[in-house]
Amino acid sequence: MATNKFSAQWLVDNAVRGTYWLENWLKIGWLGGKRGPFFIRSKLEQFPWMWNIMRANQLLNMVTRTRSGPYLEANAVVITNLVGSIMEMVDGIFARKSDTVLHEDLVPPEILYGMGLNPWMAEFLGIVVPLINQTTMEHYIDVAENEGIPPDVCSLPKSTMGLALEHELPDPVAIISSNMPCDGGMNSYSLIEQQYDAPAYRLDVPYDFYNERAIDYFVGELARMIDWLEQNTPGRMDWNRMRGVCEERNRYVELELDLWDMVHEVPAPMAAEPIYLTHLMFGIAQPGHPRGTRTMQRVIDLASKIRHKGGGAFGDERYRVILWNPPTLIFQDIFVWAEQAYGVAMVMDMLTYHRHPYIDTSTPESMLRGIAHCMMQGPMARHTRGPAENFFSDLFDIYERFNADMIWMAGHIGCKNTQALNGMFREKCRERGIPLLFIDYDLSDTRIVPPEGIRRQIEQFMETVMNAERLDSGREDD
Amino acid sequence: MSRVSETGFSGLLDLPLNRLVDKARDEGGRIIGYTCSYVPEPLISVDGLVPIRMRAPGVSGTPLADTYMSSVICSYTRSILEFALDGFYNELDGWVFTASCDHLRRLYDNLSYLENPPFNYMIDLPHKISEPAISWFHEELKLLAGALSADFGVDTGPDALRNAIAKLNSFNAILREIGEMRKEDTPPISGRDFHEIVAACASSPKYLLKDKICKYHESLKRNDGTDDYRARLMLVGSQLDDPEYISVIESVGGLVVADRCCLGSFPGLAHIECGTDPLRSLAEHYLAKTSCPRMMEEFDSRIENIIGIAREYRVDGIIIETMKFCDCWGVDSGLLVSALRDRNIPVLRLEREYSLSGEGQIRTRVQAFIESMGK
Secondary structure (H helix, E strand, O other): OOOOOOOHHHHHHHHHHHHHHHHHHHHHHHHHHHHOHHHHHHHHHHOOHHHHHHOHHHHHHHHHOOOOHHHHHHHHHHHHHHHHHHHHHHHHHHHOHHHEEEEOOOOOOHHHHHOOOEEEEOOHHHHHHHHHOOOHHHHHHHHHHHOOOOOOOOHHHHHHHHHHHOOOOOOOOEEEEEOOOOHHHHHHHHHHHHHHOOOEEEEOOOOOOOOHHHHHHHHHHHHHHHHHHHHHOOOOOOHHHHHHHHHHHHHHHHHHHHHHHHHOOOOOOOOOHHHHHHHHHHHHHOOOOHHHHHHHHHHHHHHHHHHHHOOOOOOOOOEEEEEEOOOOHHHOOHHHHHHHHHOEEEEEEOOOOOOOOOOOOOOHHHHHHHHHHHHHOOOOHHHHOOOHHHHHHHHHHHHHHOOOOEEEEEEEOOOHHHHOOHHHHHHHHHHHOOOEEEEEEOOOOOOOOOHHHHHHHHHHHHHHOOOOOOOOOOOOOO | OOOOOOOOOHHHHOOOOOHHHHHHHHOOOEEEEEOOOOOOHHHHOHHHEEEEEOOOOOOOOOHHHHHHHOOOOOHHHHHHHHHHHOOOOOOOOEEEEEOOOHHHHHHHHHHHHHOOOOOEEEEOOOOOOOHHHHHHHHHHHHHHHHHHHHHHOOOOOHHHHHHHHHHHHHHHHHHHHHHHHHHOOOOOOOHHHHHHHHHHHHOOOHHHOHHHHHHHHHHHHOOOOOOOOOEEEEEEEOOOOOHHHHHHHHOOOEEEEEEEOOOOOOOOOOOOOOOOOHHHHHHHHHHHHOOOOOOOOOHHHHHHHHHHHHHHOOOOEEEEEEEOOOHHHHHHHHHHHHHHHHOOOOEEEEEEOOOOOOHHHHHHHHHHHHHHOOO
């Protein structure tokens, strides 16, 4: 909980916040210093989204303003490392133009790293930029809709298509996508391919992937993709380099599992952004990067510190929630607010919860099988493909495992895959006596439901279903 | 041209399971419902199995289905679930799905959860037409054949399959000939009537309709046809099983001479080449010929195919009809419109719900489209 102004803790918190604030500016300035002001100015015209990236300290302020002590620092650590990685990625599209490959969000980049290529996740901006400025993607959504893309298509692929139509994605030497996670996402690549006129490879993931036949088929797909990339890009597979990436990824995952072991305790010594933002960046966007391992180690150290002192991450944990579906991008500080308002700790979410963490690095074949497992059975991929059991079995597993009190379903209106399970979802939760909130909203568009609308839905649920006491009355100024 | 149906097939479209389905059942046939053009019809036609394309004619609302699937899902799938919950399909002996799109996959999930049909099968359909994908699909069809044999005791062996393929080829050849009559300057059949026949054939046991179709085909040969139209149109889109939709288009002077949709002549009536392994032939045929936007890497071939048909049938313009909330067609049609306009082919995109609505708007837009072509 927030500390009293001018107390010793308040001073320490502000010193920590200030240190990371400065570090973020140094990281942003590093790119400017390396490339020079004229170059950066021309790139800011070509990629206007870079202005938002430069405002990353807004995100730092958002996630640290009401938090304190090691929990505050964990949030700051995550944001600062996120900024470091983004700056590195942005620099990569300038420095390594001829080997930049655009890849879909559920096609992880380990193989591209192994081939010495420079990956850029096409959906990355649609995910990260709204975290800093929640309305930015609305322009790109409008661009896509004006081009004839129906308004009901998921706003993440629509944002990405809008960016492609505006030519604000990096020019790729090749494009890699798949049939995941949904029809809208899959089909958006027809437009992206046309806009960039780059050769494209599409990975085909079977519907039912929990069997060896499906894994064999998909390992074949990955092998064919590697051959194709070798023919169409300067990339060449170096299995030793690939092994290094996978081993780094394994180290990160081992630490992440340690964090989960801590988080299942009541109260949780860590919650919200340090759990899911870390995974989003270093488990999904940039796996196998030493920065991810360092970040996770630091988060664990801070969680241990909280645990050692006793008490939870934010002091007054009253409810534990599982967030299902991707996080509410347009309401980034949802958990900052929910902690203050009702003592809600977000202990696990759909994107973070993976099931097949380790990659066997003993042979090229075993690495490909491990990556095939991770991709086919990875978070979201396994929930949006295959039968409905995939979606529900995980959900109820983590509800038990993390001692949750309720589930919040981020009911993104464009996610037809999950919307079509609403009825089953309600009934299955009712059978188990699990309080369930469906948050009606759109992932990237505040014009559908603004953050205040989401807040009202949560307030009504907390007060009528959970009979929760409001903790933050009179704290609006914090 | 008369817009009133003269085909004699209209009565077969009033109910989801018509009187011929009842007859087939009385004769010992086992009725298998299916919902997508990727389901290989011959495989569910063997040894007394009767495939029926699932429809929800006259559906007036989907309140129950909306409760489970929400209202942002394609209205075809919601309508089918609504009818299933209302018991309209209780006489079915089984369902066969393909993992074609998000909506059909979730229809399968909801149907399994709510109705738990005794035979409810999902075919894992690849999204590519590569050699490994065809082999995968071939394996899938073997698994389905095994499940059909186990559950219904039917013979799905090569001879039975060859026989089923030959029968379907012979039936479709007649429909194809009827469809090709529309290449003429004075087509003897309207788009509405042709669609009625195709939909009726998909909704009925074909062996009970063959004589009627042959007679109708002969009668058309004696028909002088009509030149009472302003523009020759091609219809492109997804699930359409209501002839009245085409009737509305034709009521303002359009004549639909070619149709490339789930229940149209392209590509559903194409001849199936049967090789030494009939299952493999089915896998190759259904994966390669049924070019739905759910297939990756096929946009260019799809557009070439559409343009080829448009030229062959000398169409003046193309109407793309897409079901609201269908992401596959939704995204693809935006690109199709641009690609067709780039080739100077007039094109109109109409978004629609499964059941016919907004006839006045459709009429106005089609009329304006025809006028924009100077017809």
